[in-house]
Amino acid sequence: MLAVITLFVTHGDAPHVWHGLTHGVGLLFVVAAVLATLATAWLLTRPSGAWSRVTAVGVVASAVIAWGMAQRPYLVPTSLTVAQGAGAHSTLRRPAFVILVAVVLVFPAVALLNWLDTRGELERLTDTDLRRGAVTDEG
Structure with missing residues (x-):
């Protein structure tokens, strides 16, 4: 619903972006997002x-890419291009x-942690563990 509302708002307020979302x-x-x-x-x-979850990620990714393609080559539509906003190569x-x-x-490390967690290899924390951690952090 929010995406449909966005199309109506951009039509009046950001014609450059609206044109990019409805063409090319x-x-x-x-x-793809729809x-x-x-x-x-x-x-x-x-x-x-x-x-x-995979298709939900596809929704968000498609919407963000659509927005980026709609306003290209601008960072701020019709006033600041990507080339103008980019820093020097040495800075980047x-x-x-x-x-x-x-x-x-x-x-x-995150992939290993996720793999261990999904396989049930990690020990669950007990209330005692949590209390001990809170005392250690405070003290």
Whole structure:
């Protein structure tokens, strides 16, 4: 519902974005978001609800990509382009390096933690454990 309301609002308030959402690549991703929404709704009616999370992610991803395609090449429609808003290459190298290191170090750890949790390999915390942790954190 919110996406439909957004189309009506952008038609009057942001014609550049509305045009991008209703034409070309933006329209392709709007259609993908609609199809993923319908698939999610259908999957939620099924007893298992399997794959509904995947299609829900598809809805959000398609909507965000549609919005990005609709306002390209602008960061702020009709006033600031991506090229104008980008920092110098030397400035962008450090954050890119930090992100790469974070992905290499954090992603495997989170994936392992998720794998252990879904297999039931992790011990559940008891009330005593939680109280002990609260005392240690305060003291």
